Amino acid sequence: MSAPFVVVGGDAAGLSAASKCKREDPDRDVVVFEKGQWVSYAHCGEPYFVKGEVDTLADLLSLTPEDVAERDIDLRRGHEVTGVDTDAQTVTVDGPDGTFEQPYGDLLVATGGRAVTAPIEGADLGGTFPVHGLDDAAAIRAYLLDPDVDALADVGGEAFVDRERVERYGAMTPPETAAIVGGGYVGVEMAEALADWGLDVHVFQRSAHVLGPFGEAVAEVVEDHLREQGVTLHLNEEVARLRGDEEGRVESLECYDGSELDVGLAIVGVGIRPNTELLSGTGVELGESGAVAVDEYGRTNVEGVYAAGDCAEDTHTVSGEQAWVPLGLTANRAGRAIGQTVAGDPEPVGHIAGTAVVKTFEMECGRSGLLPEEASDAGFEPVSETIETRSRSGYYPGAAETTVTLVADEGTGKLLGGTIAGTDRAAVRIDTVATALEADMTVGELERTDLAYAPPFSPVWDPILVAAKVLNGRL
Amino acid sequence: MSAPFVVVGGDAAGLSAASKCKREDPDRDVVVFEKGQWVSYAHCGEPYFVKGEVDTLADLLSLTPEDVAERDIDLRRGHEVTGVDTDAQTVTVDGPDGTFEQPYGDLLVATGGRAVTAPIEGADLGGTFPVHGLDDAAAIRAYLLDPDVDALADVGGEAFVDRERVERYGAMTPPETAAIVGGGYVGVEMAEALADWGLDVHVFQRSAHVLGPFGEAVAEVVEDHLREQGVTLHLNEEVARLRGDEEGRVESLECYDGSELDVGLAIVGVGIRPNTELLSGTGVELGESGAVAVDEYGRTNVEGVYAAGDCAEDTHTVSGEQAWVPLGLTANRAGRAIGQTVAGDPEPVGHIAGTAVVKTFEMECGRSGLLPEEASDAGFEPVSETIETRSRSGYYPGAAETTVTLVADEGTGKLLGGTIAGTDRAAVRIDTVATALEADMTVGELERTDLAYAPPFSPVWDPILVAAKVLNGRL
16 A cells, blocks of 8 residues: 655645545545644635625635545644655654654645735734735734624634634724735735725735736726725835834834825735745755746656645646746646546646636726736737727616727737726636637637627627737737 | 629628728728618617616617718618629619619628517417517517506607507507517517516417527526516417407417417517528528528628628538527628628638527526537537536625536537526626637636636636536546
8 A cells, every 4th residue: 555645735735636536546545734723715715704795714614624534534733744855755744742754655735825024014013914814814804893892703713713813803992094015816805895894995006006917907997996995095105114002003004205104904915925945955846936846747856746736836828838826726726636646547737827807896807818028028929909898788787898908929819818807797708818828719719709799798799809809900 | 993882781790791891991882771760770689678778779779870871881771672683783672762773793681580470370469579670679668658657758769760659559558468479588588578567477488498599407597587587487388379359459379288378468589580582583592591601701602792690601610510590799790701801801700609698587598509419410429517506606695506518529528519507697608618619629628727716706616617527527
């Protein structure tokens, strides 16, 4: 019998791999080490828990520890893997009962990523949070509750929440002004959540636009929408430091340009980085992005060692190069494929097109593939066009302005990427672009695609087709 | 200077062609003959005008006659083309000032389709309508208005509506019970519209399911939804005759099985047929469907004669064979391409995948490609799977059950078609399938496509991906 399949990290990639391996090869021992207490939880749902649209933290768990146990997976929470010996094929584990060596036959590194808060001074003050984990979400929601009125029952009722932190924040006077440092996905989602609680919300973005990966056309639409919703945007403003009161709770924020703002809550998340420290000195190679380099089966350069999820790179559909795009589907898909491969039936982890969607208030945004700057970096000659059109037949109620950008390679007409923004079913339309990218279509082919039309759903020429027509006219 | 480009029919295909030709070749004379008074109007919007969601008939016009004139197109309304002489290259035109011969250099036949009401006896009674043209829509809405309460101002205020018909129906007592004979697109859309007016709505379908082209899985979902909305379905019931009262207004309906129903309004539309009578005896060939056969540029077998829109076939994306799928985008796209070709820059009319979407009440449905029976007819070995999944992350509010069917060829894994139904952004997701069909993807390739995920829009595995995964597992 082969040595166990050992998985480091009990979230999307790790537990997808463990579950699939066990299903395909029930006799194989599968051990999952998770350093925290939460497993298989939906990061992406945290803003909606904070907002209160999701009632309990338990709603955000795809699998409970009991579910995992039922699958006959040996899940060890509170166990941190601190070292890997790829020669001996063992990992060093710090658990509640001390340190031990665990042999592995196959090893999956699914250690995820972490929120980057540096170099902002004061990011460890009270009332200052990354949004990276259920304990953060619970603490933020507790802080927003009025201790004189609201019960804390729903906020981390589970046995393994950081209860002390929840109760401490629950006892505080709720904040009135919030600063969100970093206008990425989580930043704009949190803007919606905090505004819904009645806070005066300020978003600080050190570059010229929020939602960098979505490009300028989407950003401008989103920025207008955020302002209409009462959110104050501070673009081209870099936060230097947060200052605390005498109890160590954040009370103001200062930018490098000297401007200041009194704030009672700060969300600090200027980016995420892959957790790869475990592999330093092991000979497992990282890619240019700093995430683990893998082949089409999720294998690292070291025999028997795989990586997947937010700590790993993948092959980009359009560029064919390695890229790091830490998102949920990628983690689930790669984990599942590696589980199948480990079980003896090799399955590619699939490519990524960098497809992403995000909602803030009523605005829906999507992107897929390469935008012009990325396309140039990958060696293409990008041409792009942005169009605005209606989401439905003009006469049908609910038609909304929809902004589409498509990017193509000038020489070949190959579609390289696209973005979309609008309030009416805009986001899911990016799947048309993602599918066209997967199929390596030209813009001309996309223009001739027989997309759906009925007055409640789209104009005769779907917004994506309009953009394809305009872009193709330039090629 | 070449003889004029003559277009027969002033709706989507005809005016798209005329406009494009004139734009590309401004010196070319372009003459459009339209036998009625309405031009360039949105058939698809008629149920929403009846419902009252669209205020005026004018809202349904893409172009007014004045718009057309501004494009320097010689539009002749009230002119019926009654003959074509392909040797002399002339058409015979019956106009208000008599009959004349019009020479053409290029001829586009864009005569559209007509609603089929036969063989139902009494389909010409008062209170009985096809829904095929703005005059029908105006008359139905006038009939629904209470003459003691409502004004007729919005109903066909335009100069060229059939005002006498509108006023006659406007003066009648509104009906209380409606029969819709034929549960196709227009049938289920009209069920929504008439129920919204408070009518007791009955849909009669002679086969086992409504919405035949969407397949059984969608039909069952739609039927449940219609019943929940209070619509009575009479499946497997064929209407034999409508009976009128002494004033010639419909008062009851009788099926072949002898069942009867008192009705004050009947919508009769058991299908549409292409208008090709004009071409009989001309040597222009029709396809097996009875619509005009054309090549990839919309050319018939006769030099200089083109056909497009609801009277013409197109090449099917999946089967590669000629097919007749009369829908709006096809007409617009083919017309535009032919206009460009006639102007000297040949452009293919594009293939059709039979992509269609429809909404009834809150239910959204989509279909694209070939369903199993069609696939068998086209020589494939179809395998299909139907799955049900949620439209969003389970914890996110508004997630709705979504039913997806995908069809693939057993031997090659080639995707052949798919359908979808659900109340939450279901319809536009069919564009993923349409795009995959255009690109000739396999189900395995579709399964590995990097589609969008965020909790408000989809589960981690999009419903289309879930279906692809299940179907691929069977191949």
